Amino acid sequence: MIRTAFILSICLAAPLALGGCAAMRSAGEGASTVREGFVDAAAAPLEDLNLRRDEIPTVLLQAEAAPYDTRNLTRCASIAAEVRRLDDALGPDADEQPAPDGRLMSERASDAAADATLEAIRDTATDFIPLRSWVRRLSGAEAHSREVQAAIQAGRLRRAYLKGVGMQRNCAPPAAPSWFQPERRRRG
Structure with missing residues (x-):
């Protein structure tokens, strides 16, 4: 009887111990994320002073210059390649x-805590700039931020346009929306 109780207690305690190990590993990874992102978060005022800028990807600048250009996009493969370039710059x-998010709940919680910590560091660092909105305007950081947003918007517009063109030409995704099923054409 004592031996059965001992084995049963081990069987019940093992998953709890393993869960604790996973939680500790997740917490360690969260701390590592904060350590790696600390410099970027603390350097946020450099963006406000326009001393550090995000570069606008070339594909977005091209989209901004000519969002409806279809030169050299006569085949589905070339449309798909252009959509992939835009996906690389913009995300899905x-x-x-x-x-699918295959992470454990403890990993998601750790990532959320790390992101919140980095955001608090960024906010604290930028709060030290008096009259921050004026500094951003005078340094050119606000204008650069608008340029980045305009390029992102142009990239999204171009991607949507290209997927419409791909759909019209009966292309398979990614040259068309993911839900689109090209019609099978009969040979004859």
Whole structure:
């Protein structure tokens, strides 16, 4: 009887111990994320002073210059390649399913805590700039931020346009929306 109780207690305690190990590993990874992102978060005022800028990807600048250009996009493969370039710069499109999140709950919680910590560091660092909105305007950081947003918007517009063109030409995704099924054409 004592031996059965001992074995039963081990069987019940093992999953709890393993869960604790996973939680500790997740907490360690969260701390590592904060350590790696600390410099970027603390350097946020450099963006406000326009001393550090995010570069706008070339594909977005091209989209901004000519969002409806279809030169050299006569085949489905070339349309798909252009859509992939835009996906690389913008992330997945709204018509695409999000990637499955196979992380444990403790890992998601750790990531959320790390993100919140880095955001608090960023906010604290930028709060030290008096009259921050004026500093951003005078340094050119606000204008650069608007340029980045305009390029992102142009890239999204171009991607949507290209997927429409791909759909019209009966292309398979990614040259068309992910839900689109090209019609099979009969040979004859």
